[in-house]
Amino acid sequence: MRIILIIITVLHGIIHLFGFLKAFGILEFNAISQPISKTFGIVWLLSFVLFVITTVLLITKYDYWWVFGIVGVILSQFLIINFWSDAKFGTILNLIILISTIIVYSTFSFERKVNDEIVKMFEKSNTTNKNILSEQMISDLPTIVQKWLLNSGIIDKEAVYSVYLEQDLQMLMKPEQKDWNNAKAKQYFTIEPPAFNWSVNLKMNPVLNVVGRDKFENGKGEMIIKLLSFIPVVNEKNNRKINQAILQRYLAEIVWFPSAALNPYIVWDKMDNTSAKATMVFNGTKGSGVFHFDEKGNFKKFVAMRFKDVKDVKPTEWTVTATKTELRNGIKIPVELKADWKLNNSNWTWLILKIVDIKYNIEIMPVANKGYTQ
DSSP: OHHHHHHHHHHHHHHHHHHHHHHTTSSOOTTOOSOOOHHHHHHHHHHHHHHHHHHHHHHTTOTTHHHHHHHHHHHHHHHHHHTHHHHTTHHHHHHHHHHHHHHHHHHHHHHHHHHHHHHHHHHTOOOOOOOBOOGGGGTTSOHHHHHHHHHHTOTTSBOOOEEEEEEEEEEOSSTTOOSOEEEEEEEEEETTTTEEEEEEEEESSSSOEEEEEEEEETTEEEEEEEETTTEEEEEEOSOHHHHHHHHHHHHHGGGGSGGGGGSTTEEEEEEETTEEEEEEEETTEEEEEEEEEOTTOOEEEEEEEEOSSTTOSSOEEEEEEEEEEEEETTEEEEEEEEEEEEETTEEEEEEEEEEEEEEESOOOEEETTTEEEO
């Protein structure tokens, strides 16, 4: 959408330049049969300049590019009204530019919101705990959890205090949906305190996309979904069910940074020889789930009773299953997974996930007008 807007804005601006050239007798512009006064010629030139400025600022991602774009459209439409018989079809281009500007601005605004949240999340993060993990530190955990942590390779390594990862996703938005939607997501975690920020861009079709952001911070959860980046579809927060569901998601996703299992806000209880229940309590929100492993300590799946929707009266069984495990940055983690909801005794696989990049112990530094750098 941004590239399309740049191309249309450039072409539309050039057309306005011709109006100026005709007014001053520099070039004949037959598309406008009416004479153009020098006063109107200056207005045509000003419109051209505004569209050029919009294009340059859009390319450089300057915050207020959209102001110049909207003023340019208003001025352009003023000219079109005055030269309606020849220029009326320019209204279509102005509408396209106006709608595209709203969409692209909304995308930039959404990205800036997420970037600001990530910076603030990392400002609260404790990065001083850089302890080297030892077997003694895990000795009080259930045997199968000890096996998992040993098998994952975290021992004799620095404890993870932050994470960045990228995901390729396939998603089904409804149980009856047949065709998978492709999406890409980025996610940041902090461990002390536990928090994450996950943003996703999902393609519904070649021109229609959905953006979303899930956030867990201060023990509270938030979910936002927007069509075309500006039409709200979901905006849930300050809700007990959302808080618990997002906390349980954080709990399930510690399989990507296993050293988090040692934090005091997670309590482990043995279920049997290959499973253990983890209960997480933080800032008044509590959730739990059962981690299942094979006999060697490889993570197999996480199962929890979790609210699928704020309208649900009862939680639904939610399962995250590892389908492929690899060594990443010296730690063995599941890199391909699927997520299921159990609906009426049948499983609805709604998510297939692949980790394409993961980095540990990153630090975020705010950068003026650009969000952050890591």
